[in-house]
Amino acid sequence: MSFRATVLTLHPEMFPGHLGLSLAGRAVEAGTWSLEAVQIRDFATDRHRTVDDTPAGGGAGMVMRADILARAIDHVSPKGDPRPRILMSPRGKPLTQERVRELAAGPGAVILCGRFEGVDQRIIDARALEEISIGDFILSGGEPAALVLLDAVVRLLPGVMGNEVSGDEESFENGLLEHPHYTRPQEFEGRAIPEVLTSGNHAKIAAWRREQAERLTRARRPDLLAAKNQPLVK
Numbered sequence: 001m002s003f004r005a006t007v008l009t010l011h012p013e014m015f016p017g018h019l020g021l022s023l024a025g026r027a028v029e030a031g032t033w034s035l036e037a038v039q040i041r042d043f044a045t046d047r048h049r050t051v052d053d054t055p056a057g058g059g060a061g062m063v064m065r066a067d068i069l070a071r072a073i074d075h076v077s078p079k080g081d082p083r084p085r086i087l088m089s090p091r092g093k094p095l096t097q098e099r100v101r102e103l104a105a106g107p108g109a110v111i112l113c114g115r116f117e118g119v120d121q122r123i124i125d126a127r128a129l130e131e132i133s134i135g136d137f138i139l140s141g142g143e144p145a146a147l148v149l150l151d152a153v154v155r156l157l158p159g160v161m162g163n164e165v166s167g168d169e170e171s172f173e174n175g176l177l178e179h180p181h182y183t184r185p186q187e188f189e190g191r192a193i194p195e196v197l198t199s200g201n202h203a204k205i206a207a208w209r210r211e212q213a214e215r216l217t218r219a220r221r222p223d224l225l226a227a228k229n230q231p232l233v234k
């Protein structure tokens with residue numbers, strides 16, 4: 001089964017972007033996933049192809065119209081489409097690796113990218129859009145956020161990442177930030193690779209990595225430890 005992504009956007013030329021390169025790009029060619037970027041303006045009803053209007057109640061900026069967005073959504077995702085309908089939005093639930101994993105296990109996603117001040121609330125309510133944020137900052141449009149979401153999902157699709165094990169140990173996969181990495185040269189500007197890593201003792205290496213991961217997580221992201229109830233090393 002292949003993961004099918006449809007992105008609704010005013011800038012389809014921003015897709016596939018980097019997702020056309022490297023592992024993600026090869027996975028499209030292999031049929032593991034597909035990406036269709038659809039121009040929202042194609043669903044406008046006037047000859048100027050207008051998609052937005054001034055905010056009710058006044059204020060700066062423009063708001064994307066619910067009726068135009070409904071036509072676009074219903075066209076690409078008719079009733080019965082099992083894919084979740086997502087709106088990229090700074091007011092959304094912060095994206096987590098857990099949600100990324102769920103999405104990767106599903107049939108795909110329909111992703112609406114906002115522009116201007118955002119979208120009319122009624123399209124969110126009427127089409128039960130799942131609002132997802134990629135962080136506490138404001139982008140000028142949902143497109144980079146959609147690329148971020150899809151990047152995180154696609155690398156989890158079967159066969160996309162060469163070395164599956166490297167996925168399991170990564171930051172967040174076990175509720176911890178990942179341990180530090182080292183590679184050659186053995187010495188860099190007077191800094192040596194920690195001895196344990198060159199000891200050949202795999203049990204010791206695993207224990208060291210776990211300890212480092214817990215230390216980093218405790219220092220930088222204690223919220224992750226609290227959330228997962230990870231046992232702490234002393």
Ligand code: SAH
Binds near residue numbers: 090118139
């Ligand atoms: N006025 C809005 C921001 C609009 S930014 C507010 O204050 O909440 C324009 C569009 O960029 C949004 O509709 C959304 O699609 C996208 N966007 C901006 N920041 C985002 C973020 N952190 N995560 C996901 N999408 C974001």
